[in-house]
Amino acid sequence: MSDKSKRKLLPLKVQRCILSRKSDFHLTVSAVLLIGILMMIFFPNILEINYPFKFIPILNIDRNSNNFEPLNPLETPSILPASETLNCSRTIRLAKFAAEYSQQDQAFFLETSGKSFLDGRQSCSVESAAVKSSLVSKVLLKSQVLDLSKSKALCELYYNYGNVEFYHVDVAELFRNTPAEGLEKRVEKVVAHGTCHYSAIGRMAFAYKYGGMYLDLDIIVLRSLAHIKNSIVLESAKPAISISQSDMNCAIQESSQRAQKINNGHFHFESGHQFAYEVLKYVNQTYDPNLNFRGQSGPIICSRVAKQLYHLRELRNVKIESPGGDFTMLPDFSFMPASFSRIKEELWPRRPRYPTDWNNLFRCSLAVHFHSNVFGSVKVTQDPTLDAISFLGPMLCPRSYLHVNEF
CATH class of the missing domain: 1.20.5 (Single alpha-helices involved in coiled-coils or other helix-helix interfaces)
Structure with missing residues (x-):
């Protein structure tokens, strides 16, 4: 039919x-x-999902569980402004950094624009490292002087922390006896991205010559960094993981996170490390001052060198044993509780966040990277429920935060 x-x-x-x-x-x-x-x-982020991480305690990024105590703003000591009694009109001539000033437990910061001071947010970064990192902070400026009159937050930092030291860095001398020797002559010809290139190359040159923990000046340190050795951090395009209350070890299975690139804004290498050597060598061989391209140094180059040096098809959170020094790629949330694509909405949320919410976001991170090259103009609200700096500042950079108007 x-x-x-x-x-x-x-x-x-x-x-x-x-x-x-x-x-x-x-x-x-x-x-x-x-x-x-x-x-x-x-809503382009609506389809982003968390990685299917398996948590295992043997890969905990911090062996000391007590180091992950919740941040409680009610326990913040009240600190009275001291700027009125300090001599903040001084301009200090800085000693040139040399090998005798280097030490094993050091974190270093670079200010390569040539300005003679740190602004409020930069001072907050250094102060948070002084408070929490368990390392001695070395602040290296291209300027030969430090002008305290430019920033009250800087003045507070300078006078109140004995584990923060300021130095002048001569770039040509820093590059000398490294694979980047003489490269400064080409970098100085670059107008658009010269400062950025000096910073990216300089931090790797410093690590190669002296060793230490490098931190960008837009990072707030949450916890001790003393246990981080020969490590760099992945940067994933996906959101950083959201860890439930039951996953208390803050660890993920080795090789479980894929990433397109490495973030060179935070790393530790011992002096003479092969990775730092190869990065400097690659940049010196390929650097073209006629190219108006920021990526001639930095994450793109670090990612490319890591793949070539360690014969990797892709970047994952792994530890590689090598005669030239072990090399560990940490998962993104170690220093980036909010992935780059979600920084604005996570660190400046539309809805109020209270201490429990912030602690849940930061619970498995050692620091928070704010990426000021993109988000530096986003205002600090001074409302601890509406932005991460206002929540963290009074606890982790209290003296700088006294002058939050400079942020």
């Missing part, structure tokens, strides 16, 4: 019901597709 003859045998009402259901089905599918397309346009 043909379909037509079958259809004739069906009552008219049944035929209409079947046709109407087909029509409703098509309309529903079309509506769902349209809504999906609109959601992807207006």
Whole structure:
């Protein structure tokens, strides 16, 4: 019997019901597709999901669980402003950094723009390292002087922390006896990205010559960094993981996180490390001052060198044993509780966040990277429920935060 003859045998009402259901089905599918397309346009992060990490205690990024105590703003000591009694009109001539000033337990910061001071957020970064990192902070400026009159936050930092030291860095001398020797002559010809290139190359040259923990000046340190050795951090395009209350070890399985690149804003290498050597060598061989390209140094180069040096098809959180020094790629959340694509919405949330919420976000991170090259103009609200700096500042950089108007 043909379909037509079958259809004739069906009552008219049944035929209409079947046709109407087909029509409703098509309309529903079309509506769902349209809504999906609109959601992807207006909410591009809606489809981002967390990685399927398996948590295992042997890969804990911090062996001391007591180091992960919650941050409680109610326990913040009240510190009275001291700037009025300090001599903040001084301009201090800085000693040139040399090998005798280097030490094993050091964190170093670089200010390569040539300015003679740190602004409020930069002072906060250094102060947080002084408070929490368990390392001695070395602040290296391209400027030969430190002008305390430019920033009250800097003045507070200078006078109140004995484990913070300021030095002048001569770039040519820093590059000398490294694979980047003489490279400064080409970098100085670059107008658009010269400062950025000096910073990216200089930090690797310093690590190669002296060793230590490098930190960008837009990082707030949350916890001790003394246990981080020969390590660099992955930067993933996906959101950093959200860890439930039951996952108390803050650890993930080795090789479980893929990333497109390495973030060179925070790392530790011992002096003479092969990775630092190869990065400097690669940059010196390929650097072209005629290219208006920021990526001639930094994450792109570090990622490329890591793949070539260690014969990697892709970047993952692994520890590689090597005669030139062990090399560990830490998962992104170690220093980036909010991935780059979500910094604005996570660190400056639209809805209020309270201490429990902030602690849940930061619980498995050693520091928070704010990426000021993009988000430096986003204001500090001074409301601890509306931005991360206002929550963390009074606890981790209290003297700098006294002058939050400079942030």
